[in-house]
Amino acid sequence: MSSALATAGVILAAWLSFAAATSLAVTLVWRTRDRWLPGMHPRHRAGVALAAAAAPSVVPTLLVLACLEPGLAGLAGWHRDHCLSHADHLHLCVVHATAALHAPVATILVLAGAAFGAVLGRGIRELVRTRRYVAALRCSAGPALGAGFRIVASAHPFSLATGLVRGEIWVSSALVAALSKEELDVVLMHERAHVERRDPLRRAAAAALSFPLGPRARRSVLSELALASEQACDEAAARSLGARLRVAEAILAAERLAGAAVRSTLAGLPAFGGSAVRRRIASLLEAEPAAPALLAPLRIAFFLAVGALVLVADPLHHATEHWLHLLLGGR
């Protein structure tokens, strides 16, 4: 194995170690969510779920970058090169390459790299599927209307917001025909809120970044994100219209229509769950939860944490190298 590959393997092993630790921490914290999550505003719940989904990829990436910082800073002459001070364990460094890894360790890391590739491939496939789906919608849609949505010719009643960068709203002709004008207004306000919140992008990011989580925790986090996003958009529609019950009535009308349409196409299709609708309606029957302005303090806290990583980069780098040496037994 060349030293470049060995170095890549060491970096991958560091990333995997951090990802495993972060995933474990997220899973343990997520298990306690019933105690602190339900009282939050849906907007904040969606933010928490997005953070829980993203952390298992973002945190290890930041930690690995912090670990690589001493070597790069030494190369730039900013401070003493850490790697030169020791030769007794492997280097987590892109400047001072690791000579080689033991064959079994190298094999495991190659397999892990292949698994990475498979995950990436699955994400790309899902993106392609989404693009094809939106292209199909575009083919069967009329021109964009003044109200900022397009009507899709379909016998199935549905509406949705798409677009990772530029949002679009699609409403089926069946839904337009079946809902009253008041109900349709609610649907459009709800979908507009999805576009303004960039929910398609958030969901794509959460799906892509949450892959290190165990399947059960990942499903739970992503489903909480989906529900909280829907509820945040319900709240936005209710605020715009000044009528919470109108939103609840529109959801129930759309649910009835969708249920009837699917049942008429698939005889024997049983009802699955329905807990999301129950939670959305129950939440709309209550007053809107308080939503303190948390975004600015959280952003500051995040940047402070990233700044702190730079300060602890040297000991973190050293401790991680020791751990990897124990784990991989470098040569």
Add this chain to the structure above:
Amino acid sequence: MRDPHRKVTLGALELTVLEQLWEGGPAHVAAMHAAVGEPRGLARNTIQSTLERLARKRLADRRKVGRAYEYRARVSRSAWLSRALRNLIDEVPGVDPPLLLSTFVDLVERADAATLEELEALVRKRREEKEGGP
């Protein structure tokens, strides 16, 4: 070789017979005729040919028991529903869009009729309280 994921369409009677195989388990033509054919005024031959079609579509298996064939479902209800939903997704924009998108109401996770009625009653009650209040 047949593609296991190929699209299979079923008529209403085929679906009813398949439902009966899921619900009642393996059955002879006579038993199926009694359960599905007679209530609908259908001839025994119609039921027999329906079972044969299900076997040809690889949704049912048949084996000789005594002098008659016994039919049993070859796919589970959940596998069939999953396959049927997949066909819908391929054909109909709007039904179960890709994971990255969300619809105003979820088209796969359906609330049952009782849940909907209960929720509608709650909303109606709240509306009446609001409109009848001071």
